[in-house]
Amino acid sequence: MFHKAIRIKFKKGTTLELKFQDGKTVMYDVSVLFSKYPQMEQLKDRSLFTSGRLMGGYGIIWNDELDLECESIYECGTVIKEEPPASNMDIGNAVLDARANAEITQAELSRITGIDQGDISKIENGTANPSINTLKRIADALGVKLKVTFE
Numbered sequence: 001m002f003h004k005a006i007r008i009k010f011k012k013g014t015t016l017e018l019k020f021q022d023g024k025t026v027m028y029d030v031s032v033l034f035s036k037y038p039q040m041e042q043l044k045d046r047s048l049f050t051s052g053r054l055m056g057g058y059g060i061i062w063n064d065e066l067d068l069e070c071e072s073i074y075e076c077g078t079v080i081k082e083e084p085p086a087s088n089m090d091i092g093n094a095v096l097d098a099r100a101n102a103e104i105t106q107a108e109l110s111r112i113t114g115i116d117q118g119d120i121s122k123i124e125n126g127t128a129n130p131s132i133n134t135l136k137r138i139a140d141a142l143g144v145k146l147k148v149t150f151e
Helices: 038-044 070-076 085-100 106-113 115-123 132-143
Strands: 005-010 015-020 022-031 054-055 057-063 068-069 078-082
Touching: 005 054, 015 070, 022 070, 038 106, 057 070, 057 078, 068 070, 085 115, 106 115, 106 132, 115 132
Parallel strands: none
Antiparallel strands: 005 015, 015 022, 022 078, 054 057, 057 068
16 A cells, blocks of 8 residues: 655754655654665755655655655654544535535435445545545535635
């Protein structure tokens, strides 16, 4: 299983912090790689180190020769915080509330939207990661507006 990183923070020295989609925040000191991969010592340069960026959530890339898989960080780093992946639960609760307010069943919503009833159930219980298009279809069927915000 691959764990997707959603945010990176560069801490003191060569330590970084990754927040993963599953709610875990993992601390990792890249210096542990220096003896095994001497080219990673370039990351002692603070400006190079802090220039790293997430690539698709599955890796960190600094330049053409320096990169690191997020899975390695997930497996070998130290979990410093663990919180439930609230975003999917928040979405699920919003869909459930809107459906309840519309006084329709999952089966009726499925028929109106063309979305499988089992998938609607997964969205409502927070185990699915629905696309914006899927949420728009649900919102339209329920007669509500879809609002996406970034905080």
